[in-house]
Amino acid sequence: MEYSIKVLIVEDNWVLSEEIREVLQKENIEVVGQADNAQSAFEILEKEVIDLAIVDVTIEGKTDGIEFAHQINEIRRTPIIFLTAHEDQEIIERAKKVLPAAYMIKPLHPKNLLITIELIVDQRLQEASISSAAAAAATFAGVALTEDTGYFVSYPEDMQIFGLSFATNVGSMAL
Numbered sequence: 001m002e003y004s005i006k007v008l009i010v011e012d013n014w015v016l017s018e019e020i021r022e023v024l025q026k027e028n029i030e031v032v033g034q035a036d037n038a039q040s041a042f043e044i045l046e047k048e049v050i051d052l053a054i055v056d057v058t059i060e061g062k063t064d065g066i067e068f069a070h071q072i073n074e075i076r077r078t079p080i081i082f083l084t085a086h087e088d089q090e091i092i093e094r095a096k097k098v099l100p101a102a103y104m105i106k107p108l109h110p111k112n113l114l115i116t117i118e119l120i121v122d123q124r125l126q127e128a129s130i131s132s133a134a135a136a137a138a139t140f141a142g143v144a145l146t147e148d149t150g151y152f153v154s155y156p157e158d159m160q161i162f163g164l165s166f167a168t169n170v171g172s173m174a175l
Contacts, residue, residue, distance in 0.1 A: 005029055005051040005121055008044060010068060011083070012036040012060045016108060020054060020083075023110040029117065037061035038068040050078060052101065052120060054113075057084040057091060066091075069098040079120045083108065 007029055011017040014036065021031045033044035037060040041053075053072065057065040069080045079101035086092070087105055095103055101120045104112065 005117070006032045006048065007117075008032055008041060008048070008050045008053040009034045010036075010038070010041045010053060010055040010059055010065060012056060012058070016106075019108060020113070023108075023113060024117075027114055035059075038063035038065075038071070041068060042071075045072065045075075051124075052079040052081065052117065054081045054083055057082055057086050057095065066095050066098060069095075069100065073098060079124065081113070081116060081120070083113070 007024055009017050009020050009031060011020065011034070017034045017036070021034060024031050032048040032050055033041070035041035035044055039061060053069070055065040055069055059065050059068070063071070065082065065084070069082070072078050072080070080098065081102045081104060082095055082100050083104045083106060084091075085106045092103065102116045104116065
């Protein structure tokens with residue numbers, strides 16, 4: 001991989017957690033922390049910004065991996081790879097609700113994990129590129145989205161693109 005990414009591992013099997021760490025580090029993927037429960041994982045997240053998390057569905061403590069994934073996504077949308085032994089449909093359906101980037105069944109297959117990570121990172125880079133291109137195109141066309149008001153403004157000559165007349169009070173239109 002040609003980019004630097006930061007990964008959090010949330011796995012209560014320490015031997016497996018270490019194996020994952022070694023696999024990632026051999027590929028120059030930075031492991032910012034390892035936790036066996038949600039509380040420890042959140043302590044790591046208070047200090048580190050991550051690009052993705054590898055999470056076991058069943059972890060130590062009151063909060064399982066699926067709930068942890070839900071909570072982390074409430075704070076910041078983060079790609080989650082579930083790495084678990086659970087194949088039953090009820091757990092898979094529960095996991096799907098947090099929109100994971102992947103759901104992988106144990107045992108760990110290092111090559112599959114690395115390919116999955118590469119696909120996730122490439123997708124995120126493409127999404128960022130598309131977002132940047134769209135913002136640049138909108139700015140070039142005279143359209144600006146303002147975070148503070150949520151309104152858009154346009155140069156008068158571009159207003160017809162949006163079906164607006166020059167007399168329209170653009171500043172009062174909420175998106």
